[in-house]
Amino acid sequence: MNQLRVVHVINQFYAGVGGVVKADLPAEVRTGPVGPGQQAARLLGDRGEIVATIVVGDNWAHADPTTAIEQILSLLTPLAPDALLLGPAFGSGRYGVTCGRVAEAARERLGLQAVVTGMHPENPGVDMFRRRLVIVSTTQSAAGMGKALERMVALLLKLADGQHLGPPDAEGCIPRGVRGNLLHERPAAERAITMLLDKMAGRPIATEIPLPSFAAVPPAPPVADLARATVAVVTTGGVVPKGNPDGIESRRATTWRRYALADVTSATPDRWECVHGGFDNHFVNDDPNRVVPLDALRALEGHAFGRLFPELFTTVGGTMALEQAKRFGRDIAQALAAGQVDGVILSVT
């Protein structure tokens, strides 16, 4: 069998160049394995060879990520890899995000299938890339290097063989949210009854369909002085200017928009409409104030609270993927912070 040509991507710290003071190092290629790559090479055995290591400075990769990724790809392409190993980055945020970006670019642009990285579940790179990449779940610190590399190399070889991965907990990787079919020896009704009996008896149970978990958000402090506060209205209820000028989709929306409210005293049906595809809109189309209560806000503005932020932030929340919703949330939050908004009324349908 042909040996796999494996390229390993690591940061300057693990290459032994140095810590934060050396983090501006531009990406460079070293021949053969470097640092943790030595152990990965042993684990690959005769199945593959680490032909080169790309060393990337943590800060350099983040100063101008687009250019950095292009440069790393231009180093990677001539190495003609069959497989790409990245990290593990453990809990290191910049390192993890770089691993994710390079891994994704290599999959999309070079068509590489065997691409594996490793991160601690709380690494910010996990949230950004876990749906699209195979990420081995590691410890927070490099103490877990041995075990992480073992899993990473095992999964890399599986992917290189074109094998499908099993359930995440069996493979030791972070769930991608992919559901696969498998033949179970016991029918669902039997398994459900067993689970119910276990639950009634207080025995531990493991769900077969884990629901998405929502990380707790620490509450923001209250508005200090409502009489002087700028309050903005945000909605997922799909209220847009009549004619939906930006074509916000009625479900699975791909965009959010901000619309001027400067001269708007009420969300009247001649100027506004509702394009939300998840509920019967006719009550809202009769009077869009029923989702965006501009008439009430204008009546209260200047005495019950300071002033209304002169723009409406709107999208359609229906059947939106969680990752997309998070991105919209981040972007809208940024816009609100830039507008020095003190408090937000978010109407959701």
Place this chain on the structure above:
Amino acid sequence: MIEETGIPTVVISALPDVQLSMGVNRIVPGIAITHLLGDPGASPEAERAIRQRLVRAALAALEQKVEGPTVFDVATLAGSSAPAA
């Protein structure tokens, strides 16, 4: 996401239990999914009063310090602000 940036945010929703389970910190219950802040069965004046009451409650919720996900009672909050001029 908005609360994470430190801007207090009140969610008006017809499904406050769903918001609660998602960990939304300030929740004011709306009227119904198809008319969140209104009542098509009421007279226009009565409906405007209902909506103003909900908005008042939402504004008051922004002034409240919360320790975690909280569903507010509209009657309590709307009564606590000064009446509209």
